[in-house]
Amino acid sequence: MIKPELLLTDLLIYLLVAGIIYFIIYTRRHEHLRRPWRQVMSTRTGAVTLVILLTYVTIGLLDSIHFQLPLENQNNQHETHYSAEVLSVFDIIVTPLRERVEKTYSAPLAAHAYAKETIELPQGGQQRTYPRLLYGGAHLDDPATERITDIVATTLRALAVALLLWSIIIYVTAWWLSHGQQTSAAAMLQRILNNECATPWRAILVCIGVIVAILCLLTALSAKYHVFGTDKVGEDVLYQTLKSVRTGLVIGALTTLIMLPFAILLGIMAGYFRGWIDDVIQYLYTTLNSIPGVLLIAASILMLQVYMANNAEQFETVTDRADMRLLFLCIILGITSWTGLCRILRGETLKLRETDYIQAARAFGVRHLTIITRHILPNVMHIVLIAVVLDFSGLVLAEAVLSYVGVGVDPTMQSWGNMINAARLEMAREPMVWWSLLAAFVMMFILVLSANLFSDAVRDAFDPRLRKMD
């Protein structure tokens, strides 16, 4: 039996997912909320970036279901011992990637190591050459002649499979859409191809096609090679970048989750009650804002490290420690970043509290708390939403910067920040190791770009000033 392991960040992620599912159900029932979302989905940027973001989220979620595998029962003991290594569902899916560890650096798709070594020849004697890799291109007899052909052949096979899969997806989508509208799947397909649907299904399907192609390609190639090469200790860089997705998402999502209650509650209270409450809250965020954020984060992380060193027994596994540090980083980032949104919400509430419908509610003697939750909160939610989506990409980048400075996530945890940090040395050696940095950069770039474009689409749909003439 496997032993499930519930990390703190996992728990929070589940809560967040539950919250989002509730929000989606709630939105579907309320026309005024559905309309802007439909507008987001009707723009090509919105729809395509959402598909990309969902791909990332899927990876992140798969990586958030943790457990420990039992060790093989060696001495016929009745109690099972569990491995100290905490694995996730994602780890199991990509087991080959995880386990095929080389000795040290190797370039992407290489069959030989990146540095010369002295090897013992079978017939005796020594030679200084590039040794063959343990796993990368191990199936080839003569890499020099066969490698390129093999890569091309594998690529073509993978693309053929991808094409097949894609056609199936397209047909299923058309069938599913036609089901709701009482047309034939073929007619629906025609409409999709001519881009006649309200939702830009053609763009979405093209995007899914590209994702499927990349997935097939990576699957096929990574079975025989290290697609993004390996790092100093021989770990597959592709595996590292994929594991970093969860770290990035957790930092982005949990931090906003921690920040929101502060920002919403304090911002609305300051704007609604005015007077001394306003003064206190303003004083609080002005003070907090004037402390350099990095300083505060560095101090808190160092404090946490001391605490963990003194109370080692509370943290069973390495993963536990790394997770605690990640959560703590989220909390401290959240505490330092609520001020901006709080300020905007205070301003908006100041405006709203004078509107006629709030005056009318006051004339009915409606209680303050009810006015805040029923009238003010729903009417500032669009600002919150825009801020959350915008902050998300900023936080993913902030993680990279903080890890680079040395106060980010635990060094044992895979994250883009740690990869970039390591690349500092790799870029300085000769010959240069560039693939870690590039892989981290590409993955982060796609995520942040999609998040930014998506937030643009969200802002266009929700910002009343940009709302088009009805």
Added chain:
Amino acid sequence: MNDPLLSVRGLQTCFATTKGLVRAVDGVSFDVRRGETFALLGESGCGKSITALSIMRLLPQPVGQITAGQILLNGENLLTLPEVDMRAVRGGRIAMIFQEPMTSLNPVLTVHEQIAESLARHKGLKGSAADNRVHELLDAVGIPAPKARAKEYPHQLSGGMKQRVMIAIALAGEPDLLIADEPTTALDVTIQAQVLELLEQLQRDMGMALLMITHDLGVVAEMADHIAVMYGGQVVEQACRDDFFASPAHPYSRKLFQSLPDMKKRDQPLAVIPGNVPSPHTRFDGCRFAPRCDAVWPLCRTEPPQWQSVNGDPEDHHNNNVHHVRCHLAAAENSAKQAALESKAGENIDSKTDIDAVTRPDDGTIANSDNTSDVTLLAVDELKVHFPIRKGLLKRTAGHVHAVDGVNLTIHRGQTVALVGESGCGKTTAGKAILQLTKATAGSICFEGDELTQLKGEALRRRRRDFQIIFQDPYSSMNPRMVVANIIEEGMQALRVGGNNSTERQARIDQLLQQVGLPTDSKYRYPHEFSGGQRQRICIARALAVEPKLIICDEPTSALDVSVQAQILNLLKSLQNRLGLSYLFITHNLSVVAYLADEVLVMYLGRIVERGTTDEVLNSAKHPYTQALLSAVPTIDTTSKKEIVRLEGDLPSPIDPPTGCHFHPRCPHSQPVCRERYPAAVQHSDSHQSLCHLFTNEKDDSEECHSET
């Protein structure tokens, strides 16, 4: 007859929206001649502003497109000009002033810089020549001390001053044509009168043509030489002023006149145009007015009417002096062959007026106003609301805004009391203080014997159900994220009225919606799905939900079109008759007051300067301010020439009101004593009272007179 300066031919302007192409202006033709004032009259959404923007080629890009037609300025088609040449036309040959003077001026540039910009562009004036011209222009638009004013920034000027500066900028290029898009709608009546007079005088002096865009029949009557009425993107009637006011030919124009409230219509419901102004998305098959017309016959619904002269002369279609109309009825009236139809249509109209006549006694309004009981519902005594102005680091109180400065009023059960005054006089603040939404600084507010200023917490909450408010802007007075049922239910929940459980309350909501004339299935719709008039009905239903005794109506119709205003006024009046409500009607619109109010209080700078019955105040006003206010209101009655009292200057700041009588700096009858002390109240009759030194001095004389007689 000289050639037209501007002639618009078959102008069609379309907007690309998410719901498809919308024809905002659909085949509009008219001529404007040199030196004449041409008025485009219409309600909101009829396409009059879009017409003006099309002439200037200032349509929002890329959504707005002129798809057909010609705009000829001195015979030159503006639509074919390249943008570079068009820039010389804008400001140089055609200038435009906009509705909102607050947002039309750049707040970071001085008045001088903004006028000089136009001078440099169109006249090539720079340096001292430009300075001199700026001062001349400011002088011409009646700004005192132009040299000093030129150095000021827009925020240092009042609304009326800003509009004058806008006019000066427009005049800088010495245009042949001035387009004024609702130039006075955002201004108070006394300021409006000043600006209209200025425009008229400038037009005379400079021989400009003036294209006036407005929804106000009164402004049209005072200013225009020729009038075109727009409806649904088309011109439906065109005539010279006298013809138009003497015999409006289109049923829409006729209805507009009938739906204007005034004193003569007090005892009857106003004629209403059913329904709402059509949205630009509507597709029309026949006449655009057919769905709201009471003289409609089958042809109207199927075939669009032709543009024809009222007298049936097959003359030039664009001759300004011939009365034209776009109506099947006119064709029918002209054609002897359709005499039968004519009589039928005529009957329709006659029977309608008959119905009005019949409903008059039924309605019981007269009876009801007599029924106004003597039970005092609300008594406000010496109410003061002062807002402290805080300055400096420690927020020391540096002064007070005397928003309301000693107001007394009483409202009896079933009575309508109107509080009249210009914006900034404190009438809305007084209303909010009575509702306990703003804390009163001093004075007492006594509602059925309870002193409201002393009530706290639960006791105040219980009292709140007795007085409610209806706001001016129906667009901002409802939470856009709640459905109608929840909006109406909110007060019932908070005050625990209208049944304890949800089903009882839902039944009550249905009943309320019917009461205000809305279908019950509108319950689950959002406010944005309704038009302005319908929203105002929902607001009334919301207020009625808690069964109040007093409703404070804060300019409830000023954001609405004339035809919709009549519907709301009728509704308010019939609700009063049925439910015995009292209204405190806060407004600046004197014609609404004349139609609705029993008693009128005129407020100036936080104090009431005159009070009396509607008849006393409106027909024999004593206080010079009331007289000025009355004479500033543009009337459609072009025959009777009233005595014109024009006020100089603007409303003084309530932070530092003038010494003595607040009105003396603007008063035409100012005496030395006015500067020294505030006048005491003078009774003119049992109910009529004013506060003016003119009568404190006269009082002795008149008493002597009385004793002699």
